Each structure stands twice: as C-alpha cells, then as structure tokens.
Amino acid sequence: MNVMISISHPAWAHQFHHIIDILKKRGHKVKVLVIKKDKNWEILDQYGIEYTVVGEGTGNGKLEKAAILLVSTFRHWREAIKFKADVLIGRPSPMMAITAFLTGKKNIVYSDTERSVESLFFTKLFSYKILTPMMYRKDLGKKQMRVETFKELFYLHPNYFKPNPEDLKLVGLKPGEKFSYVRFVAWKASHDLGYKGFTNEQKMEIIKHLEKYGKVILSTEEDLPKEFDKYIKEVPHTKLHSIMSQAQLYVGEGLTMAFECNVMGVHAIFTSELSSGAGDEMEQKYELLYTIDNRESMVKDTKNNIDELLSKENIEEIGKEKLKRLLSDKKDFNEWWVDYLEKVV
Structure with missing residues (x-):
C-alpha cells in the first residue's frame, strides 16, 4: 500500500510520525509532503523521516493563501501521480482532499479544529472518512467518525512518551x-x-x-x-x-x-x-x-x-x-x- 501524507504544521509532524513508522514496519510505502511552517521540517529531520517540500509557507492574508492553495494543490496532485498513491491521510487539507478527488483515491483525516472553514469545506466534499474527537462541535454527516482520543495522544500517550x-x-x-x-x-x-x-x-x-x-x-x-x-x-x-x-x-x-x-x-x-x-x-x-x-x-x-x-x-x-x-x-x-x-x- 502506498500512503501519502501532507504536513503543514509542527503538531502534524508529531502526530503522524508513529503511524509512519508502523506503516513502514508493516511493509507499506509512505510519501511525506511538507509545506513549511514553524520549522515543521526540522521535526521530521529529528525523527529521521524523509520528505518532499511542496511549499515554502502557508501565506498571509486571503489573497496570498488562495494563490498558494492553487500552486500547492497542483504539486500535491503531481506527487500523488508520481508516487502512485493508494490512499491519502493526515489532517483536513484542501490540497489533499482535491488531490484525492482528482486521483480517485480515499482521503482519511483527523480533525479537531472546527474553525478551519476552508479545509473542512473541501474535506467534507471529497474525503472518505473524517475522524473527530467525541465532543467535536460540528456534525459532518455520514463521513464523520467520532473516536475516543485526542490528537496529542498520537505522540504523547505513555506507550510512546517518557519524560526525562x-x-x-x-x-x-x-x-x-x-x-x-x-x-x-x-x-x-x-x-x-x-x-x-x-x-x-x-x-x-x-x-x-x-x-x-x-x-x-x-x-x-x-x-x-x-x-x-x-x-x-x-x-x-x-x-x-x-x-x-x-x-x-x-x-x-x-x-x-x-x-x-x-x-x-x-x-x-x-x-x-x-x-x-x-x-x-x-x-x-x-x-x-x-x-x-x-x-x-x-x-x-x-x-x-x-x-x-x-x-x-x-x-x-x-x-x-x-x-x-x-x-x-x-x-x-x-x-x-x-x-x-x-x-x-
């Protein structure tokens, strides 16, 4: 299985690095894309995870963000085609949702931020499944699955995290x-x-x-x-x-x-x-x-x-x-x- 994931926030790098490791240990291939923000790529470097940079920033203001969305979506689609992705995972992302639609692949995401209006709009349209916390304020319809976790437990659960x-x-x-x-x-x-x-x-x-x-x-x-x-x-x-x-x-x-x-x-x-x-x-x-x-x-x-x-x-x-x-x-x-x-x- 070829799994593609996009990282555009430091917390996402933390959240998914154990999943990336588990996928690789089970024999699956993983392609990690990065849109640079708050040195999120440095976290991947420290975890030893290879990645491809598809954006140098998330932009400021609506016009700049809209322009970046267009360019970044094309780059996500291009990488998905080259990688022959079977599934796209991560957090709600317009680029990943649109890419999933264009390639006919499933997009499975975790969302805990109700106010990300643009991301949720495209995610609801094109994603296969949206995992959310139990008390998520929005009803996202049939695609939503409420789960007993917080995203921070993906990397800070005692099974993985030990303070020094x-x-x-x-x-x-x-x-x-x-x-x-x-x-x-x-x-x-x-x-x-x-x-x-x-x-x-x-x-x-x-x-x-x-x-x-x-x-x-x-x-x-x-x-x-x-x-x-x-x-x-x-x-x-x-x-x-x-x-x-x-x-x-x-x-x-x-x-x-x-x-x-x-x-x-x-x-x-x-x-x-x-x-x-x-x-x-x-x-x-x-x-x-x-x-x-x-x-x-x-x-x-x-x-x-x-x-x-x-x-x-x-x-x-x-x-x-x-x-x-x-x-x-x-x-x-x-x-x-x-x-x-x-x-x-």
Whole structure:
C-alpha cells in the first residue's frame, strides 16, 4: 500500500510520525509532503523521516493563501501521480482532499479544529472518512467518525512518551525546579484571521505575575522586544514535550500546546476566543483546561486563574490524578489507524 501524507504544521509532524513508522514496519510505502511552517521540517529531520517540500509557507492574508492553495494543490496532485498513491491521510487539507478527488483515491483525516472553514469545506466534499474527537462541535454527516482520543495522544500517550528530568538542563533548570510554560502565537493561520492576542505590555504583565510562583519559559511565534529575550529558550523539538511535561502550569494562546500539556497531566490556561469541542471535553470532563475567552477582562481573568491554580502546593499531583482518568477513557490510536487503512484501502 502506498500512503501519502501532507504536513503543514509542527503538531502534524508529531502526530503522524508513529503511524509512519508502523506503516513502514508493516511493509507499506509512505510519501511525506511538507509545506513549511514553524520549522515543521526540522521535526521530521529529528525523527529521521524523509520528505518532499511542496511549499515554502502557508501565506498571509486571503489573497496570498488562495494563490498558494492553487500552486500547492497542483504539486500535491503531481506527487500523488508520481508516487502512485493508494490512499491519502493526515489532517483536513484542501490540497489533499482535491488531490484525492482528482486521483480517485480515499482521503482519511483527523480533525479537531472546527474553525478551519476552508479545509473542512473541501474535506467534507471529497474525503472518505473524517475522524473527530467525541465532543467535536460540528456534525459532518455520514463521513464523520467520532473516536475516543485526542490528537496529542498520537505522540504523547505513555506507550510512546517518557519524560526525562535531565532535559530541564537544556533550559537552565534543575530537575524538580518550579516553572511555568508560556506560549504566544503570531495569529497568521487562516482560522486566526480577524483575531488578535495580547499586547506586549500585557504579555509582560502575565509573565511577571507567573514569576511570583517560579521561573518562566517562553515560546513565541513572533518577534518580541528585547526584554522578553531572557525568557525565551531554544531547545530541540524532540525535547520540547519532555520539558513541557515538567511544568507546573501552561499559559498561552496556542491550543495545541495547551492540549499537549493536558495529556501529560499539566493544567493549562488557554487565553483565546478560538476554543473547540475537544477543548470543551478537556475542560468540562477532565478539568485540566481553563479557557479565558473574554478579551476585555482576559489579563485580569488569566491572573486570577494563575493564582487559583498555583496557590495549591500539590497542583502537579492533582494534574497527574486527573490524567489517570483521561488515559482510562482514551485509546492509543496509532495501531488502530493503520489497521483501519489496511481494512478499507
């Protein structure tokens, strides 16, 4: 079986690398395409996965994104023909969905982002099956299959992921030292259009508030003034989750990183209006996520939530107990996905 997958986000590289390995071990051929974003290709390099670059970026603004869509779709179709792909898998992608239609092959995807309007439009039209979390907010019709997992468990399930306390030395911390992990995004994704994040002054206010409870490690997609430099630590992508898993708290605008912390037993404060059904489940059922979506009072509400959580000396142990319940409900989905492909292709 020839399986083609497209990666245009760092989280996708993490999500599918075990599936890629399983496919290869079972004797299948895998073609990985990359549209460059946030150094996602470096993650594939670190995993030792070969790939073909079909795009140098995802673009800014509707016109540029539309132009890139046309060029990128052609490149996906060309690679599928050359590779003689039997099936296309990954996340919802207009390029992959259209390519599947043009080649007459099945497109099987996992979606946890309801607000990716363009991707979901083409995916609903041309995909064979759309796997979603249980509390996904949209009804996608007969093609939808709700499954007991979060995408972050594809690579952070305990069957695959083991944190190493020694990795904290990469960011100047000692094993067991208290710290919080902060993430600010650039607000340039297609589903981010029309939204904005904190001002630089507000960002620093939150960081200073977190410093009352320990050190702060900052990750950012955009360039920030020099006063933020002391908080920013560059680490290998494959070590990042090990470091995040040892944080006492996550605060940030990135929902994927919030979920990553959650499935490692770390509480997360998500500061954005762009929530999701998976977020509803993580917040309401497992109580690991706290969403702050009122822009007018977001700084105040974030600081209040920080105080509420970090005033508990055993907050890390509380998170690990909540994680046990989550893992008892959710599946390791990698083997299942490959089994499913072998069944339907």
